[in-house]
Amino acid sequence: MIPPPSPGRPSDSTLEIQQLTLGYRRRRQWSRVIAGVSIRLDRGEAYGLVGESGCGKTTLAMAVMRYLPPNAEITAGRILFEGQDLLTADAGRLEELRGNRMAMVYQDPGSALNPSLTVGRQIGEVYRRHRRMRRAEAADAAQAMLATVQIADPPRVMHRYPHELSGGQQQRIMFAMALATDPDLLVLDEPTTGLDATVEGEVLDLVENLRSKFGAAILFISHNLGIVSRMCERVGVLYAGHLVEEGSSRDLFRAPRHPYTLGLTRCIPRLDMHKHRHRLEPIPGTLPPAGETICGCVYVPRCPFSRARCRAEAPTLFPAGPRHTSRCFYHDELANLAPATAAMPEASEAISAPDILNLQDLTKSYGARSTTVTAVRDASVAVRRGEILGVVGESGSGKTTLAKCIVGLADVWTGRISFEGTDLAARAEQREATLRRRLQMVFQNPDTALNPSHSVRHILGRAVRLLAGTTSGSAIEARVAELAASVRLSPRHLELHPPALSGGLKQRVALARAFAGSPSLVVCDEPTSALDVSVQAAILNLLVDLQETQQVSYVFISHDLGVVRYLADRVAVMYLAEIIEIGPADAAFRPPHHPYTEALLSAVPDLERPGAEQRIHLEGDIPSPSHPPAGCRFHTRCPRVLGSICRTEKPPWQRDGESHVYRCHIPPAELRASQFGGLPRPAPS
Amino acid sequence: MRRFALKRIGLALVTLFLVSVILFAIAQILPGDVGRAILGPYATNRQVAVLDHKLGVDRPILLRYGSWAGGFITGRWGTSYLMDRPVLPLVMQRLLNSLILGGFALALIAPLSIAVGVLAALKAGRWFDRLTAIIGLSLIALPEFASGIVVLVIFAVALRWLPVSSHVPGPNPLDWFRQLLLPSIPLMFVLFGYISRMARAGTVEALRANYTRTAVLKGLPWRVVVWTHVLRNSLLPTITVIGVQTGYLVGGLVVTETIFNYPGIGKLIFDSAIGHDLPVLQAAVLLIAILYMALMLLTDIIYTLLNPRIRLSV
């Protein structure tokens, strides 16, 4: 057991959290949210704190900044900042420290900036308060800071309002404000969540860049293991308010020594995994409800290694290596575990089956006259029976609009969509009932995809009645029970209403609803993006199983390349309303492929290859869909731009192999020579 | 920006047209025979027919509407049936009186309400907040005639500090208070309730916002946070409420003016409705509708100018 630091020793740590315990009081009940957490950050060190939603990481960050809601109570522990206890500091002292020696950057930069003040003024405030500068001086300093965070054209941006800037720019502004006074501690709370993948890559590059200029210690909070392993030297894993493992990022993720960390690494699809060869291992169960006092180890209900001792006694932190600790009695056993992926029989590689869905020149625009935005332009792609087509793209790519057009939720579009040989009308209401039931959709946000006023039984019952046409009450009951079982819901769940269900359960209900009529194609619009990684794995497994048993095709839309790579047989990449690449997942994610796909891949932080050397840098932000660039739409950011041809002429389709095409002026042979990286082949079973 | 304003004006004109049609329908068509309605059931048919012809109400309906609407636009508003005076100056004078009363009430109570609302939000949940919330709520709820009567009884009858009937005040400021204070008290109750509530709500929301958290965690003193960051955003919705309430002040004062015998446009509308004095009635109601819509438009434009998020996208 690690002895607590003895008081009085001069510590050269920037931040030291000692045995912090805190909870919230709501209506006379006190629920503990953080339990005895100890973390130490040394000068200039980057420490990553990972955990899923509800583990308490944001609360911890707020505790450090002393910005907790009034009903929060700290019942034990100290928070030492450069030796002084923050918990006993008075308001004046806090005002001096905040924004000056300790600063924070938040998750949603758009709402964190005051919409009524110019950006320059908001940055200048920091200088005026902490450096006693006059207005003009502060403005100059602010402008200089804008250049440091790599904002283009600082003099103009100074006079802009936050909502005029893109998400990436807004986050840079936050960094400018935070680093203006060269603080000793920087707390980053999910700073890139919600940003597009390529923008996220740029912002993370910026953070690395800034680390070399400013010597702040960084507390980096995230749910994304890949990002944390890239950015931080040391990592701590938080589960239900307990720190369950801590160590260097390399050791921790390569050889985890706590069952939870192990579970986390196993349930995320890595870029070399594929559904036919590997099965994801979800973590069963859910987070314990806040405030429940638990006897023994907090992870027992979900731990595959638990024994009697774990239930009786709560483990403390055991040393598991150099500067590596684990809160598990049996952490040694994990060290000896072979890297496991459940072997699966090899499925046939190429799916040669007739087309079930065919899009030709699909174009959808919104708005009228001067404010027309073309969301999807000339999209042509086919989906074969029994296959999964993954559609990837960032914001503005048009992938969600594409989904809506296919299922009939977009009002009017031009082009042709044929499904099982029949041409589809634009609106779902205009289509035949039989077609409707065979073409269904699963939505992104489980909270709003189910009617909160209806019970699960009612939701599924209506779906069965409308989609399968069943009329007899008992037949409906039977079918509902069947559906529930197929998505692994227990009969108890049928009586509940959606607000009482967790995100994962709600998404299962949504899946059951889509399958009520035995569809042949299901469009999945980011079905797992709103879920925690452990739950996501279970849903992905379910999707794979359902596909095998029901012989159904998917159009699977996602911004998460790892998930798409795992699930999809073929992939279509979209950028600014156009499909720019189509091909088998294998081929599309390996050179030669479109420069955009190349950049997208390199921006994905992966546990297997953290800190990839050849990260592709994209200049600027994604152009607005209402003013797309002329010629090749990607030319404004493309690192391989040839010259004026890219700016003026639309790129042709290049073909590489039988079924792999992409739009670019560069032929495959040239790309094959100059592109490297891409993905490893799927690991053999 | 210009296109935005033009579009709104266009919409307002359409609404105005609808207003005039509805008004015309109610006033002229609903009672059936206008002449009969004025003369009563005991007049002979011939007398009614003569009056009808004199008033011009036996012409086809579209013609009647057209001549009325046309007359309104060109300023020929006709003569009052009951008072035998030209309508235009009469209505205008009364409108002015109401505006004086309403303006007086607003000027007195608006700053106070905003201050109370903001303060309540800053001390949300504490006694000040609770107390002002209940007071505000109760004051909104009181019908003007109830609070008017109570106030009359206390200050005019019992204490005799202020007159029972109010006239339009002269230029002397003391006279303003003397004449207008009592009738404006019921108005001030209502205004206080709405304005303070909206100021509070806007401030509470701004206090909860992420940008307030950013400002605090930048180390800015609380005073600066509230003044520069919070209030700037919280007072925007309050402006809308003030605009709407001012609209209510124009023409909604029927009851208050009746109780205090104040010669305003609300009382005029009431009297002319009862007396079937159609030219006065139609002109007065249309006028206040126009004013109300103009006020809404102005409020919208001011709000848009002050809110950078909308201003720049428009």
Added chain:
Amino acid sequence: MRDAGSPEVTAATADAPERAVGPPTVTRRFARLLRVLGQSRTLVLGTTIVAFWVLDAMFWPLIVPQNPQALNPAATLAAPSFAHWFGTDDLGRDVLSRTLAGATSVLTVAPAATALGLLGGIIVGLVCGYYRGLVDDIVMRVVDALLAFPLIVIAVLVLAVLGPSVVNVILVIGFIFTPIVARTVRSAVLAEREREYVAAARLLGNSSLTIMVAEILPNITAPLTVEATIRFGYAVFTSATLSFLSLGVQQPSPDWGLTISLGRANLELAPWIALFPAAALATLIVGINLAADGLRQVFAE
């Protein structure tokens, strides 16, 4: 090591949401509803006040000390005393009894008018909010036009034309409320229709009517209930104002607005005639608004 093949079963049973303690029966849900509502002190206070007046409106013959219509020429304009707690009016009628009895007329008109306005408003709001397009544009223009008149003015106009009576007052107030309720319903519907469960319902093949009534309507009950309570307060307010202006119920009803209007003539000599009904009216309206505010607080949590 537990069998990795059965995690989903464990997931299903371990996914126990904290709140489910057996299937929610109707009585259990009702009891829970009452408990939640009881947490707001404003709501409880407001409801108590309103309940008092409702009971009074129904049972006043049992509790009045004297007949509200009984004339007593000998004791006109008498000040409050032991015999007459609230004094007597210009015809010698006991003010206390008349005050207690006056609740009936306003509590007959207001609920009916509110119900009428709600019905109309819900229909219009649902249709406009769901369909949007041309229908929405036209109807909302008309609504805006109607709302450009101050409430009182329309009421005065219409009643002056139609003639004062209880039924007319109910119709007029109901008619005026329809656009206001429609506005609220419409904005609630606009928010709900963007949600994905509505899209899912469309994909299932539900008719528009089914979607409006079975899917959307149950989810807007919260703002609807608050709006209904506020409207109820306004209905009381407006009907009292109209009877004050002699446009509503007629003499010799002990209606509060009417009594206050008649009491004006004797304000200097016998202020109690107008004062007590005014106070009674005030408490009723305050009670309604407290209840509305309490409801809003409860729904916000």
